Amino acid sequence: MPQTLHNFMVLDFAPLLAGLLAAVSCGLLGNFLVLRKLSLMGDAISHSVLPGLVIAFLIAQSRAPLPMLLGALAAGVATVVLVELLKRLGKLEPGAAMGVVFSVLFALGVLLLEHRALRGMDLDADCVLHGQIEYRIWAAAPTELSAYLSLDTWATAPVQLRILLISLVISAVFVVVFFKELRIASFDPQASTAAGISASVMHYALMIVVAVATVASFEAVGSILVIAMLICPAATARLLTDRLKSQLWVSVGVAATSAVGGYYAGAFVPGLFGLDAVNAAGAITVVSGLLLLLAVLFSPWHGVIARAVRQRRVRLDVLRDDLLGALYRIEESGEDGAELADLRAVLGSGTQLAVRSASRQGLVSGDRGRIALTDKGRAESAGLIRRHRLWEHYLVGEAGFRPDHVHETAERLEHLREQTPRRGPDADPHGKPIPPESDPNTDPSIDPRGA
Amino acid sequence: MTTSELVDVLLLQGGRNTTLVVMGTTLLGVAAGLVGVFALLRRRSLMADTLSHAALPGIAGAFLVISAFGMPRSLGVLLLGATVAGVLGVLAVQGLTRYTRLREDAAMGIVLSVFFGVGIVMLSVIQNRPGAGQAGLKSFIYGQTAAMSPTDAVSIGVVAVFCLIATLLLQKEFVAVCFQDEHARSLGWPVGVLDLAMMALVVIVTVVGLQSVGVILIVAMLIIPPAAARLWTDRVSAMLWISALIGGMSGYSGACVSALFPRKPAGSVIVLCAGALFLLSLLLAPRRGVLGEFLRRIAGRVRLATDHALESLYEREIGVEASPPRRGVLLERLMALRGLVVLGPSGPGLTEKGRERGARLRRNHLLWEQYLISHADVAPSHVDWSVDQVEHVLSEDLVNQLERALASRGVAPPTPAEGGR
Numbered sequence: 108m109p110q111t112l113h114n115f116m117v118l119d120f121a122p123l124l125a126g127l128l129a130a131v132s133c134g135l136l137g138n139f140l141v142l143r144k145l146s147l148m149g150d151a152i153s154h155s156v157l158p159g160l161v162i163a164f165l166i167a168q169s170r171a172p173l174p175m176l177l178g179a180l181a182a183g184v185a186t187v188v189l190v191e192l193l194k195r196l197g198k199l200e201p202g203a204a205m206g207v208v209f210s211v212l213f214a215l216g217v218l219l220l221e222h223r224a225l226r227g228m229d230l231d232a233d234c235v236l237h238g239q240i241e242y243r244i245w246a247a248a249p250t251e252l253s254a255y256l257s258l259d260t261w262a263t264a265p266v267q268l269r270i271l272l273i274s275l276v277i278s279a280v281f282v283v284v285f286f287k288e289l290r291i292a293s294f295d296p297q298a299s300t301a302a303g304i305s306a307s308v309m310h311y312a313l314m315i316v317v318a319v320a321t322v323a324s325f326e327a328v329g330s331i332l333v334i335a336m337l338i339c340p341a342a343t344a345r346l347l348t349d350r351l352k353s354q355l356w357v358s359v360g361v362a363a364t365s366a367v368g369g370y371y372a373g374a375f376v377p378g379l380f381g382l383d384a385v386n387a388a389g390a391i392t393v394v395s396g397l398l399l400l401l402a403v404l405f406s407p408w409h410g411v412i413a414r415a416v417r418q419r420r421v422r423l424d425v426l427r428d429d430l431l432g433a434l435y436r437i438e439e440s441g442e443d444g445a446e447l448a449d450l451r452a453v454l455g456s457g458t459q460l461a462v463r464s465a466s467r468q469g470l471v472s473g474d475r476g477r478i479a480l481t482d483k484g485r486a487e488s489a490g491l492i493r494r495h496r497l498w499e500h501y502l503v504g505e506a507g508f509r510p511d512h513v514h515e516t517a518e519r520l521e522h523l524r525e526q527t528p529r530r531g532p533d534a535d536p537h538g539k540p541i542p543p544e545s546d547p548n549t550d551p552s553i554d555p556r557g558a
Numbered sequence: 559m560t561t562s563e564l565v566d567v568l569l570l571q572g573g574r575n576t577t578l579v580v581m582g583t584t585l586l587g588v589a590a591g592l593v594g595v596f597a598l599l600r601r602r603s604l605m606a607d608t609l610s611h612a613a614l615p616g617i618a619g620a621f622l623v624i625s626a627f628g629m630p631r632s633l634g635v636l637l638l639g640a641t642v643a644g645v646l647g648v649l650a651v652q653g654l655t656r657y658t659r660l661r662e663d664a665a666m667g668i669v670l671s672v673f674f675g676v677g678i679v680m681l682s683v684i685q686n687r688p689g690a691g692q693a694g695l696k697s698f699i700y701g702q703t704a705a706m707s708p709t710d711a712v713s714i715g716v717v718a719v720f721c722l723i724a725t726l727l728l729q730k731e732f733v734a735v736c737f738q739d740e741h742a743r744s745l746g747w748p749v750g751v752l753d754l755a756m757m758a759l760v761v762i763v764t765v766v767g768l769q770s771v772g773v774i775l776i777v778a779m780l781i782i783p784p785a786a787a788r789l790w791t792d793r794v795s796a797m798l799w800i801s802a803l804i805g806g807m808s809g810y811s812g813a814c815v816s817a818l819f820p821r822k823p824a825g826s827v828i829v830l831c832a833g834a835l836f837l838l839s840l841l842l843a844p845r846r847g848v849l850g851e852f853l854r855r856i857a858g859r860v861r862l863a864t865d866h867a868l869e870s871l872y873e874r875e876i877g878v879e880a881s882p883p884r885r886g887v888l889l890e891r892l893m894a895l896r897g898l899v900v901l902g903p904s905g906p907g908l909t910e911k912g913r914e915r916g917a918r919l920r921r922n923h924l925l926w927e928q929y930l931i932s933h934a935d936v937a938p939s940h941v942d943w944s945v946d947q948v949e950h951v952l953s954e955d956l957v958n959q960l961e962r963a964l965a966s967r968g969v970a971p972p973t974p975a976e977g978g979r
Contacts, residue, residue, distance in 0.1 A: 335671035
């Protein structure tokens, strides 16, 4: 095996895999937390495990992974149960219940750390929160490629990897087996309970699996990474898709990308600025935040930019419709067109934009600042005015509006292009003629000037 | 520690420094209690958690700036950095909830974790710098009340008083924004600005609290007192005072303990005091408390059992076929104590008062039964059948109608003159 590969196996393989496994199992479960508005549950659990860790240490008198894991797990489950209890007994909102539980438990943990038996131990709040996944080196990684085929070799790998693998398997199996139940319980708890799938049982099951994943992960990678991975990939996926199944896949992909990308970014990017490698857990978190930022900006449907473009397009459509309507009414009064300035007085600041858009579509022609409808524009505007006046007729006749109050409402409804009746009266409540639904090119009677 | 020492500290006679620290922490508790009420009402309790984490990159950034320019390290600059980061965090949460489909909990979680991640990255940059005087930064982040200096205590007190005054002055506006933001907006109030002001107060308390109780435990100061106060009252003004009182008591007792046992982390003691007060409230609060609820439930069951017993005793007396009353020594004693029955060798016998009540219950029972038979479609809306007097719920006409229907079935209910009212 080449030296560089061996170096990789010793130094980077275990942290990278640990980050990846933790990110994927948390990312997968996070989807249901985000849907159930419990995003901060991971935060609560990862803080309140501290007393569990300390008590486990006091009993076992060592930092062996198994007792620590069990202690943390017990504290995690206790958090879940206590939060539910407070929500029920005190009728507190979930956020406040979580805050009360985890801060008290954390305080208890800090106080216990001052216990005599723990003085001088390297167990502190710092290691719980930050996580040092870079230190999970695999010193015994063999130099021979063939050695990796033997299970005995893998037994020498850091024990955290095995714990993380088990936690990932538990999370994945839980989500796959109970996918339907989780889906209905997340979106509609009442319907779920009515359908025989107790939402509260699913809630507890989910919370316990989350506690397992949180506890298994934070020892290896630090709790801030756990919190981030429970929320950011799921939130990113939620911005990219509306289907739960694809959301799960996207979130797993985002989690894996953050883990690998963050690990390498943390190792190499600071080098570009002449700095040493930075904390990998922090770097992974930052990368997942950047991926989320990309989704917030560029998601094709839910992204900020896509939404702004959509809103602008609708606004422009409305402005153009208003321009056509104004020109039609001007033609009705016998004029042949209007000055841009006059139009602006009626339509406001967007007039220039609307004229440009309409003339690009061949709906109006501008001749020396004088704007007039083309034939195509006249047909379009006749349809618009028809809708407007039919709505006015409907609002006065059927919805009980007074004739002098309908214009504003009709002004909004006229932009709906569907659902106008095929037949209607000849005049609106104000006595203005309603253009017939036909093509002006074959039916010259539609010309407002001739009416 | 002697008793006199304890009394000295509790009465603020334990020396000028101790007194300042106790007063500063108490005021911080009061301010956090007040400010936290609005966060709780706005369902944003965990905002404090978010902000206290989001402050980390601000602190680390301020530290980097200070050391880059070779300035002396001062508390003020670090706090300024924390405040800037906190305000950015608030804006990020608001932006995420307004412009994306993500909800507030997810937005808070995102800001919390990503900001903290940035902070950790910056901290590791600081730690990698050769010879940077980073000592003290860590204790600053995790908080050490025991080490609070008198000057810190004074500045904390000043900020706490500011928050207190601001909250009291803007109370009406904040309440309106919390409960009816649409209405407030229609009145032309700057709801966005008021919302930001509320959050800014949370930021200020958080940043100041970082000093004395630490990043994580300041969260408790902002969440626990309001949550406890909520159990005692439904009125905002009362809630503000109760929350301030609980916060102040926690801060006071925590600081006193830390003065007496310098090795105990005062932040944790403060939080555990608040937690104990919360637990007391959860148990003892009259309406929402667990104990009150339990007693009400017991009382309800006793009333139900008494009613059943009286009714069947009455039915036995007038010779109607009735299910035999369930015997219970405790219940019979209780009824005898209230003068409803007299205990004889052959079992309890009704007194005049008991007979009257039994007759009323039977009449009620029969009328409700008839009502269910003839008006089953509307009946489920009247749930407490055994308790509510028919006349209190149904109109006189309907009661007469029910009585006639009963008579036609050959059942005569005891008339009000005979038994009931």
